[in-house]
Structure formats: structure tokens, C-alpha cells
Amino acid sequence: MKHYDDNFTHDNLPPASLQAECFTGHSDFEFPDNLNCVEQLLDRHIAEGNGDKVAIRTFDITWTYNDLYEKANQIAHVLKDDLGFVSGNRVLIRSANNPMYVACWFGILKAGGVVVATMPLLREKELSVMTESAKISHAFSDYRLEDDILAVKSPFLKHVISFNGTGQGTSKLEVLMGNKPKTFNNYTTKSDSVAIIGFTSGTTGKPKMTAHYHKDILLICEAFPKYSLQPTTEDVFIGSPPLGFTFGLGGLVLFPFYFGASTFLLEKPSPDSLLQAIQDYKVTICFTAPTAWRVITTKVVDYDISSLRKCVSAGETLPIKVWDDWHDATGLKIIDGIGATEILHIFISSNEETMRKGATGLPIRGYEAKIVDAKGNEAPTGEAGRLAVRGVTGCKYLANEERQQKYVENGWNITGDIFRKDEDGYYWFVARGDDMIISSGYNISAIEVENVLLMHDAITECAVVGIPDEERGMLVCAYIVLKEKDKANDVFTKEIQDWFKASAAPYKYPRKICYMEALPKTETGKIQRFKLKKIIQA
Structure with a gap:
């Protein structure tokens, strides 16, 4: 017709x-x-x-x-x-x-x-x-x-x-x-x-x-x-x-x-x-x-x-x-x-x-x-x-x-x-299909790691991606925006990692943390994780 x-x-x-x-x-x-x-x-x-x-x-x-x-x-x-x-x-x-x-x-x-x-x-x-x-x-x-x-x-x-x-x-x-x-x-x-x-x-x-x-x-x-x-x-x-x-x-x-x-x-x-x-x-x-x-x-x-x-x-x-x-x-x-x-x-x-x-x-x-x-x-x-x-x-x-x-x-x-x-029919988001991180045989949801990190009082925003690693296949990498930018150093990174391991399953903790002034976003507010992956690969 x-x-x-x-x-x-x-x-x-x-x-x-x-x-x-x-x-x-x-x-x-x-x-x-x-x-x-x-x-x-x-x-x-x-x-x-x-x-x-x-x-x-x-x-x-x-x-x-x-x-x-x-x-x-x-x-x-x-x-x-x-x-x-x-x-x-x-x-x-x-x-x-x-x-x-x-x-x-x-x-x-x-x-x-x-x-x-x-x-x-x-x-x-x-x-x-x-x-x-x-x-x-x-x-x-x-x-x-x-x-x-x-x-x-x-x-x-x-x-x-x-x-x-x-x-x-x-x-x-x-x-x-x-x-x-x-x-x-x-x-x-x-x-x-x-x-x-x-x-x-x-x-x-x-x-x-x-x-x-x-x-x-x-x-x-x-x-x-x-x-x-x-x-x-x-x-x-x-x-x-x-x-x-x-x-x-x-x-x-x-x-x-x-x-x-x-x-x-x-x-x-x-x-x-x-x-x-x-x-x-x-x-x-x-x-x-x-x-x-x-x-x-x-x-x-x-x-x-x-x-x-x-x-x-x-x-x-x-x-x-x-x-x-x-x-x-x-x-x-x-x-x-x-x-x-x-x-x-x-x-x-x-x-x-x-x-x-x-x-x-x-x-x-x-x-x-x-x-x-x-x-x-x-x-x-x-x-x-x-x-x-x-x-x-x-x-x-x-x-x-x-x-x-x-x-x-x-x-x-x-x-x-x-x-x-779940058993009551509710749907729970795990990850985008390409945002599942498989590290040392573990399936790790980037969103789940982000939800834990956002509980930390010093963190304003964060985004988690998987990056290639010869030993583990992939590493959990977190890009973090801090409320107080001057805290960004190796000592504080270790503090966040230890806090995470005490708060959630230790195998999920971000082995690499990068501090940023702001996360890249689309006009609709979505975090552009593909850009973050390019940053670390560069």
C-alpha cells in the first residue's frame, strides 16, 4: 500500500x-x-x-x-x-x-x-x-x-x-x-x-x-x-x-x-x-x-x-x-x-x-x-x-x-x-551487553561497582569500565570525580580500594582508579563510557 x-x-x-x-x-x-x-x-x-x-x-x-x-x-x-x-x-x-x-x-x-x-x-x-x-x-x-x-x-x-x-x-x-x-x-x-x-x-x-x-x-x-x-x-x-x-x-x-x-x-x-x-x-x-x-x-x-x-x-x-x-x-x-x-x-x-x-x-x-x-x-x-x-x-x-x-x-x-x-517478576539491571567485565573468570557488573563507589562520601560521580589485561583478561577501572579534587593521589586511591573491599566482594574492587574533573556525557546525560575506554588505551 x-x-x-x-x-x-x-x-x-x-x-x-x-x-x-x-x-x-x-x-x-x-x-x-x-x-x-x-x-x-x-x-x-x-x-x-x-x-x-x-x-x-x-x-x-x-x-x-x-x-x-x-x-x-x-x-x-x-x-x-x-x-x-x-x-x-x-x-x-x-x-x-x-x-x-x-x-x-x-x-x-x-x-x-x-x-x-x-x-x-x-x-x-x-x-x-x-x-x-x-x-x-x-x-x-x-x-x-x-x-x-x-x-x-x-x-x-x-x-x-x-x-x-x-x-x-x-x-x-x-x-x-x-x-x-x-x-x-x-x-x-x-x-x-x-x-x-x-x-x-x-x-x-x-x-x-x-x-x-x-x-x-x-x-x-x-x-x-x-x-x-x-x-x-x-x-x-x-x-x-x-x-x-x-x-x-x-x-x-x-x-x-x-x-x-x-x-x-x-x-x-x-x-x-x-x-x-x-x-x-x-x-x-x-x-x-x-x-x-x-x-x-x-x-x-x-x-x-x-x-x-x-x-x-x-x-x-x-x-x-x-x-x-x-x-x-x-x-x-x-x-x-x-x-x-x-x-x-x-x-x-x-x-x-x-x-x-x-x-x-x-x-x-x-x-x-x-x-x-x-x-x-x-x-x-x-x-x-x-x-x-x-x-x-x-x-x-x-x-x-x-x-x-x-x-x-x-x-x-x-x-x-x-x-x-527475581522471583517476584521484578527486573534488575546488570549491565549493558558490552559493559560486563570478565576478570580472572569472574563476571563483574560495571554498574554494580559504580553503585558501591557512589556510597563513598568523597565521591561525586564515577564510571566503571573494563580494560584489557594480559594476566586477568580484563581489569576493573574506575573513573572518579571527587568532591575535593586535591585528595586525588595514590594514598587516597589505596584508601578507596580498601574501603571497597570491606564494603563488597573483594574481587570486584577497582584495580585501577583514574581521577577526572568531569565525566564525558552525551547531551541526554548518559556517561560516554566508550570515551573512557579510549583514554586508558591511549
């Missing part, structure tokens, strides 16, 4: 035989065949008479649902009327988190386009790879970030249109929008028409493009939020992840708008700006990464965050110490979760009733999971193995059948994470 005039995305989907099994099993997950997700996320609020309700705030801007609706409609007109756009064209967005980013996102889908959302830190090289891989024809860019996308040389990229993400003044897009109608007849997409392409982290070399349907966008709104957040129209969402990261897209756009709530967007989400916004705008739900929760905990005493009711962490596993420190400081429990760009959002997590400290949680509504060994057989309870997941969404790599065959086995998504399941 032809979904679009430009059918690139559908022509490059993996065959059905290589896709994960998806199921619904509940009426909440059933959507009509003709479906444009914008109608449920945005347009219906206007139709239901809620256009004057606040949709997006920043420290400087307030947009109602009607403001967002009209701007998205005008952007759709610009694409169709002025830019030679046809349905199915891939349209890139380059911007920090701001209201115009969201308007572009909706406008593209209204016109029948496929959104390729990106993160501000990407540069010409990565943007070029994405443009060539997805055959991107149009790009909307905040004028402050347009140099890198303008530098991309590609026969596919026909139009780069700048906008003013500050809300002050105009750029080309605002000028083109100026005389456009504020209504638009949305393109009639199917529920299984591709809506977005998400690039997984690491877009150099052969990229991994994940495709998600219009129904997928709505399915995740029925899954994690209903299980863990119980949102209402009065909730105010906030967070640090970029909208180019599906964790951020869900938490800061899809979930609030699906439930008629509002979102507070930060272009530069520092711990202080997050706390200031929570205090001043009575934010109720916050999404951020473990590293940010750690820092926020040290500052929360200076702010009134009494409005906050739900705290969500993802991107990396949540250390027990971070959970404990935040709970001690605020009385609030952080909801941990694991998701994947391939599956779109979180699929294992917890809520107030099911939370078990230290565990990632249980499969949320709409998903099921199991632990499998190297041959795909289900592992016994308590034994570590590969995490396999299936449910209402699943992996669909574009133009990469080899990778698709590795990610999907026998209808299950194999995430690349090592977990164990």
Missing part, C-alpha cells in the same frame, strides 16, 4: 517477518485505520473548547493550545504552498527545546511529512550522515544553530528554513507564516504510516534509523503515563532531555498534550533552572537523567518544590544512592525506567504501588519481557541474561535488514541490556 507520494520510509521498512510481534490486548490500545496523531494530541483540544488553556510555557513565552494549533497549521501551509513539499518527505528539525520546535513538529505531521528531530549538539558531520541516510529534503532550523545544517552538502536537501526560537523577532519561517491561513486540512495518514524517524545514538558510520508509526506515537501515551504517572489536565511537565531524544519527546510533548496538560520547556536545562521553574510555575512532573537528579538533590533545599508529585529517571540506570538521597531530601520517590529509541519509550518501570528500590521495575501496561540466554532460551529466575521485550511498539530499522535481524529474535526485541528477573 502506498502511504505517501514520497514513499521512501515505507519502501525501506523491514519485511514483516523480521519485525517484532506487536499486540494490543486492551481497547485503550486500539486506534482507527485512518489516523493522524496530531488530531489526538493537538486538534481535539481546540474542538473540545480548550484552545485557551496553556499548552507551553518558557521563562519568557506562554502559548495556549490555540496558539500552537494556529502556528502548526501555518507551518503546514508553508511546506505545501512555498517549499515544493510532497507527502512523505522527510523534514529535519534543528533546535533546542522551545515552542517553535514543537510547532514545526506538529506542522510537519499535519502536512503529511515524516519528522526527523535532532539534538542541538550535532554538527555538520552527523547532520550530513542523517541527511544522506534518510534522504532529507527540508530542514527547519533555529537561526542560532543554522550554520551546521547550511554547511551540509547533499543533493537531497532542497530547503533550509530558519526560525526564531527565542520568540523575539522573526526569521524566514515566521515571514512565510505571516499571511498563511490559521486552519489546515490535515493529510490523511494511516495508523501505520511512518510519522517519525529516530536516529539512535552514534550517527557516524552506518546509522541506525528507527521508524515509528502515527499509532506508535499514541500507543506510548497509553502505556507509560497511565501506568506510572496518572496524568491530569492540571499537570505541568518539565525535563532536561532534548526533544530529539524520544525520552524527551514523550515526556515533554506527547504525554502532556495527550492528556491535555501543559509543558515547560528549557533550552538550557541546568539544575538551578529546573528547580526555579518547578518552584515558580508549580511543575508537577519532572523527567531527567540520574546524573541530573544527583546534582539537583544538592540544591533542592533552596527551592520550594512542593508542587512536584512525580519524578522520572531514564537514560541510564538509577543508582540506589541517588534514589536514597533524593528521597531523604524531598520525600519523593524517583520512578526508574528503561526504554529504547527502537521501541520509542519506556517499557519497564514502576509506580507508587509497585516500586521496589534498586529494581528497574516490571513490564508496564502494553509490554511483556523475559530474560534469555545466548541461544534465545528463557533463563532461570535470578540468572543474568539478555533482556527481551515485546508489546504495543517494536523495532523497525529502515534500510538495515542486517541490524534488524540482530535486534529482533523470534518476534522479541533484544535490547542489548543484561538484566536478571
Whole structure:
């Protein structure tokens, strides 16, 4: 079936035989065949008479649902009327988190386009790879970030249109929008028409493009939020992840708008700006990464965050110490979760009733999971193995059948994470598949070593990797950021090692410790362990 005039995305989907099994099993997950997700996320609020309700705030801007609706409609007109756009064209967005980013996102889908959302830190090289891989024809860019996308040389990229993400003044897009109608007849997409392409982290070399349907966008709104957040129209969402990261897209756009709530967007989400916004705008739900929760905990005493009711962490596993420190400081429990760009959002997590400290949680509504060994057989309870997941969404790599065959086995998504399941069905993170350290025959989880080290009063942050060693195969190496930097010396290293051996199994102790001013992180807050491995090898 032809979904679009430009059918690139559908022509490059993996065959059905290589896709994960998806199921619904509940009426909440059933959507009509003709479906444009914008109608449920945005347009219906206007139709239901809620256009004057606040949709997006920043420290400087307030947009109602009607403001967002009209701007998205005008952007759709610009694409169709002025830019030679046809349905199915891939349209890139380059911007920090701001209201115009969201308007572009909706406008593209209204016109029948496929959104390729990106993160501000990407540069010409990565943007070029994405443009060539997805055959991107149009790009909307905040004028402050347009140099890198303008530098991309590609026969596919026909139009780069700048906008003013500050809300002050105009750029080309605002000028083109100026005389456009504020209504638009949305393109009639199917529920299984591709809506977005998400690039997984690491877009150099052969990229991994994940495709998600219009129904997928709505399915995740029925899954994690209903299980863990119980949102209402009065909730105010906030967070640090970029909208180019599906964790951020869900938490800061899809979930609030699906439930008629509002979102507070930060272009530069520092711990202080997050706390200031929570205090001043009575934010109720916050999404951020473990590293940010750690820092926020040290500052929360200076702010009134009494409005906050739900705290969500993802991107990396949540250390027990971070959970404990935040709970001690605020009385609030952080909801941990694991998701994947391939599956779109979180699929294992917890809520107030099911939370078990230290565990990632249980499969949320709409998903099921199991632990499998190297041959795909289900592992016994308590034994570590590969995490396999299936449910209402699943992996669909574009133009990469080899990778698709590795990610999907026998209808299950194999995430690349090592977990164990306890006798009560709770899932406990052990390591990324490539972060297990095998030293002198012992299997050592890097995350477990990190959790112990973070209990030491002198350590602010740490990351553990395995490094090659002739005698032991691999050594446990810890990169540590100290609260007092002048303590970094050999005597203190020995003190930490002895303390570790008294606190946990001695064979797990870090035989090598390197002190750092800061750990390398991605824009989404993940520690870049591959960079640490390169440091020691150099």
C-alpha cells in the first residue's frame, strides 16, 4: 500500500517477518485505520473548547493550545504552498527545546511529512550522515544553530528554513507564516504510516534509523503515563532531555498534550533552572537523567518544590544512592525506567504501588519481557541474561535488514541490556551487553561497582569500565570525580580500594582508579563510557 507520494520510509521498512510481534490486548490500545496523531494530541483540544488553556510555557513565552494549533497549521501551509513539499518527505528539525520546535513538529505531521528531530549538539558531520541516510529534503532550523545544517552538502536537501526560537523577532519561517491561513486540512495518514524517524545514538558510520508509526506515537501515551504517572489536565511537565531524544519527546510533548496538560520547556536545562521553574510555575512532573537528579538533590533545599508529585529517571540506570538521597531530601520517590529509541519509550518501570528500590521495575501496561540466554532460551529466575521485550511498539530499522535481524529474535526485541528477573517478576539491571567485565573468570557488573563507589562520601560521580589485561583478561577501572579534587593521589586511591573491599566482594574492587574533573556525557546525560575506554588505551 502506498502511504505517501514520497514513499521512501515505507519502501525501506523491514519485511514483516523480521519485525517484532506487536499486540494490543486492551481497547485503550486500539486506534482507527485512518489516523493522524496530531488530531489526538493537538486538534481535539481546540474542538473540545480548550484552545485557551496553556499548552507551553518558557521563562519568557506562554502559548495556549490555540496558539500552537494556529502556528502548526501555518507551518503546514508553508511546506505545501512555498517549499515544493510532497507527502512523505522527510523534514529535519534543528533546535533546542522551545515552542517553535514543537510547532514545526506538529506542522510537519499535519502536512503529511515524516519528522526527523535532532539534538542541538550535532554538527555538520552527523547532520550530513542523517541527511544522506534518510534522504532529507527540508530542514527547519533555529537561526542560532543554522550554520551546521547550511554547511551540509547533499543533493537531497532542497530547503533550509530558519526560525526564531527565542520568540523575539522573526526569521524566514515566521515571514512565510505571516499571511498563511490559521486552519489546515490535515493529510490523511494511516495508523501505520511512518510519522517519525529516530536516529539512535552514534550517527557516524552506518546509522541506525528507527521508524515509528502515527499509532506508535499514541500507543506510548497509553502505556507509560497511565501506568506510572496518572496524568491530569492540571499537570505541568518539565525535563532536561532534548526533544530529539524520544525520552524527551514523550515526556515533554506527547504525554502532556495527550492528556491535555501543559509543558515547560528549557533550552538550557541546568539544575538551578529546573528547580526555579518547578518552584515558580508549580511543575508537577519532572523527567531527567540520574546524573541530573544527583546534582539537583544538592540544591533542592533552596527551592520550594512542593508542587512536584512525580519524578522520572531514564537514560541510564538509577543508582540506589541517588534514589536514597533524593528521597531523604524531598520525600519523593524517583520512578526508574528503561526504554529504547527502537521501541520509542519506556517499557519497564514502576509506580507508587509497585516500586521496589534498586529494581528497574516490571513490564508496564502494553509490554511483556523475559530474560534469555545466548541461544534465545528463557533463563532461570535470578540468572543474568539478555533482556527481551515485546508489546504495543517494536523495532523497525529502515534500510538495515542486517541490524534488524540482530535486534529482533523470534518476534522479541533484544535490547542489548543484561538484566536478571527475581522471583517476584521484578527486573534488575546488570549491565549493558558490552559493559560486563570478565576478570580472572569472574563476571563483574560495571554498574554494580559504580553503585558501591557512589556510597563513598568523597565521591561525586564515577564510571566503571573494563580494560584489557594480559594476566586477568580484563581489569576493573574506575573513573572518579571527587568532591575535593586535591585528595586525588595514590594514598587516597589505596584508601578507596580498601574501603571497597570491606564494603563488597573483594574481587570486584577497582584495580585501577583514574581521577577526572568531569565525566564525558552525551547531551541526554548518559556517561560516554566508550570515551573512557579510549583514554586508558591511549
